[in-house]
Amino acid sequence: MAYRANPFLERMSERTSDQEFVRLFSPKILDRLHEDAFNGAVHLFTSPPGGGKTTLLRAFTPTALRAFWNARAGQDEAYQRLLGRQVLHESDGPQLLGVLLSCASGYADLPPGASMTQAGLFRALLDCRVVLRALRSLSSLLGYGSTDQLVDVRLEYDELGRDLKSIPVAESAVELVRWAEERERAVYAKLDSLIGDASADLPVHVRFESVLWLQSVRFFRGDKVVAPRRLLMIDDLQKLRKRQRSMMLEELVELRPAVPVWLAERSIALGDALISQGAREGRDLRHYPMEDMWSGKSGQHQFTTFAQSILDRRLDVQRSIPAGAFSQYLEDQLTPDDLGDLFAKAVQVFEKETERHLQNIRYTDWLARAKEGQKAVDFDSLVELYATRILIARSEGRRQLSLELAPIPVEELDERDSKVLGAAEIFCHDELKLPYYYGIDRLCALASTNVEELLAIAASLYEAMQAKQVLRKQPDPRLSPAEQERRIKETAKRKRDFIPKSHTEGTRAQSLLDAIGFFCRDKTFQIAASYAPGVTGIRLSQNELNRLRPAQTKTSEHYAMLARVLWECVAENLLMTRDSAASASRDEGTVFYLNRSLCAYHGLPLQYGGWQDVSVENMIGWMDRSSAPIKRRSLEVLR
Structure with missing residues (x-):
């Protein structure tokens, strides 16, 4: 195969020879x-x-x-x-x-x-x-x-x-x-x-x-x-x-x-x-x-395996850095050096936010556990601090008027689920600017099950690896979490900024997507993490969707425009749809999740599941910039 300056920029379905195609094809x-x-x-x-x-x-x-x-x-x-x-x-x-x-x-x-x-x-x-x-x-x-x-x-x-x-x-x-x-x-x-x-x-x-x-x-x-x-x-x-x-x-x-x-x-x-x-x-x-x-229960895991196969095959055809697994060049752990002074800052914020609870017997054991955990300056201890803040906020929200004189058992801290830990990690990213978008699993998640998006992000990461080894003569081309995140966010910003140039209703689409991003941040960064690990999509009920059918949109240009913008966003993978089944409290509908690269642009988590109901009127206002959601202060405490 001919030498490629950046093999991740090659679109093999059209320009490669059959031998190259077979070599790069992931079965x-x-x-x-x-x-x-x-x-x-x-x-x-x-x-x-x-x-x-x-x-x-x-x-x-x-x-x-x-x-x-x-x-x-x-x-x-x-x-x-x-x-x-x-x-x-x-x-x-x-x-x-x-x-x-x-x-x-x-x-x-x-x-x-x-x-x-x-x-x-x-x-x-x-x-x-x-x-x-x-x-x-x-x-x-x-x-x-x-x-x-x-x-x-x-x-x-x-x-x-x-x-x-x-x-x-x-x-x-x-x-x-x-x-x-x-x-x-x-x-x-x-x-x-x-x-x-x-x-x-x-x-x-x-x-x-x-x-x-x-x-x-x-x-x-x-x-x-x-x-x-x-x-x-x-x-x-x-x-x-x-x-x-x-x-x-x-x-x-x-x-x-x-x-x-x-x-x-x-x-x-x-x-x-x-x-x-x-x-x-x-x-x-x-x-x-x-x-x-x-899609399905193991769908993302299977896509990750498929994506890694694609990346490894691409890496194998270049000569700038040693061939092997693409993941080996992406550091996936934060070290004490990465934390730097951020751990001390997190402790200060924790003490400030929990100061009013020092005399509350209910949280005595929890705060003592947090104090003990501060002795280990590492990422897990940092996440523990934020998880404790989340659980205290939730406990406050559920507190009854009845007199409670006994401390909450410390064991309840150990019963927290992965969603709480996921919320704690994205809170660390938002409040401390600690890297979040790094490692092979999150790279594959950012692709939104789209090979071209996967290759676009990988191409930027490869350029950084190549620059370290070839231009700066560094023997180790591995990228730190901070270096990965910087490249990923640059790619996400280019994707967001290019929307008005690449779509028929691009300006309105960009306004709508930005508004959805602000709305999701507003719901995600509340200290109780009510929708842990975060909100990354909005839902239209079936009644709302019916208002966007062709027969209905004929009577309203605003509805017709929103329908065009929505289906173009879905068609171009800027929004991803998932069916939402009916329950006792709501009818069926469709969830529109933000493209995962746009999640990175807005500083949101990459998991699915978190969404909020909105109306067609909400979305029309967002699209026309007349009523965009207001950015809430990160980790706002609702008292």
């Missing part, structure tokens, strides 16, 4: 593919930019599969997974013919409209391209240099194939390649006739026959069947016109294909469905939001 994504993803049906993969759709599709192209096969001795993990999916065979090599097309060019050139002629041209163009790409893919799978070498390949068809109307049932692969190339030229040659001669002989198709052709054709080289399994992959559906996309989805589902058809598109194409009505799904249409691959 752990294959574990997250649904079991029926290779069954006959239409499978729709959606994600924000950088979610890994194109990388996943490229892994099943013929040249990539051949590269996996050729590198099997050094890529045992990927090889075994592809064997398990019956994509590769131990002795015969690739068994699946992956046919990949992109909608990024050509289809939108067709005239807009919904007439039968225009729809027929769209089908005709797609059909000839599927046939042409399938035969070119077959040529690559067999190791041929061009389709001219397919002269020794014979085509046979099942009963369905003999019913094809628009695609010729040719036995010669070379002859069919020639037909597909001529048909594509004919489509473009006849475009002007839609305005001129309406009676022109247009190459229009009445259905997407290429899918039926792909599932009915059999390829023989001699007496041996080649590529018995098929997979049609169509990327960049968001590049199509809305009517083209809708027609393709509807008609492909109606065909009930016997081969898997993978469609990939950016979430932006789903429009208001992202926040209101959801995607249509059924037996013949399966919808897979890529971010949901990492």
